[in-house]
Amino acid sequence: MxxxxxxxxxxxxxxxxxxxxxxxxxxxxxxxxxxxxxxxxxxxxxxxxxxxxxxxFSGYDGDPQLVLDRVFEDVAGYADPVLVKDIAFHSHCEHHMLPFYGKAHVAYFPEGGVVGLSKIARLVDIYARRLQTQETMTAQIADAMESALGTGGVAIMIEAEHLCMSMRGIAKAGAQTITSRFTGAFKDNATEQARFWTMVRGR
Missing domain, CATH: 1.10.286.10 (GTP cyclohydrolase I, N-terminal domain)
Incomplete structure (x- = not known):
């Protein structure tokens, strides 16, 4: 396991x-x-x-598989990456139970159809509204996308500020933590990774 x-x-x-x-x-x-x-x-x-x-902490009651259970197949053969970026979220660090917050960027290669865009934001919320680490949350979103959609590849990037770091301890306000996860075509192809970063950064 x-x-x-x-x-x-x-x-x-x-x-x-x-x-x-x-x-x-x-x-x-x-x-x-x-x-x-x-x-x-x-x-x-x-x-x-x-x-x-x-x-x-309502995310404990959410089911990621149910959120992603409907796929729209009539997309006129579209097979390029779909990116939903700047998904705002608030979560809580499982070590200090203090908030961390930021944005998630989620992309995937559709295989056989696409999922409703709001569903991806709901998926982020399900995992954010739990006691979390940013690293685990990043991996969970990617794994749920892979499991439910059978995609050709998933790319996740999360950037967040952690209040356990900015308001206590080292007290470095404004410091950003960035995590990412690539699977499938994104993991195996540096060109697709570069395209993802370009799409996220808007250049």
Whole structure:
């Protein structure tokens, strides 16, 4: 079993606490930070945080295969790369549970049809709205595209700023982390890789 499949298996087996237990944990963190969870301004904070987490981590409930389950075959023989770029996302670092955010650029060679463009953005969101590392997220998007579409090749590039690096620790605001993954024709052909980078950078 590869590392990504093992991670998915562990996530599937995770047992979720109740909403009440989650709110109690927030109260504990507030007290540990040095404040009083019973003061007026913080009384509703545990419930708000629980609701926010349900939204921020909704990717655990998403199924990448269902998102990509419909392919449009009537594309008049189009067989060149399809690129959806500048897909904005917000995620959370699994090491510090602080946000990282940026843009994803996803390209693929269609084989037998194309997928709806909004579906690619939904796929990015499914993986972004989980506790993540940028490296794992990049690989997961590529693997899901390959698995669901049987493409002739996928190219992924993600650029993001990590608040765990910009607001704590080394505190280098504005530093960008870039990850990429190539499969199929993109991996085997330097010309196609160059075309991808040119399309992403708009030159």
């Amino acid at each position: 590869d590392a990504i499949a093992d991670t998915e298996d562990r996530r599937d087996k995770a047992v979720r606490p109740s909403r009440e237990e989650a709110e109690a944990a927030v109260k504990t963190l507030i007290a540990w930070a040095g404040d009083d969870p019973a003061r007026e301004g913080l009384l509703e904070t545990p419930a708000r945080v629980a609701r926010a987490y349900a939204e921020l």
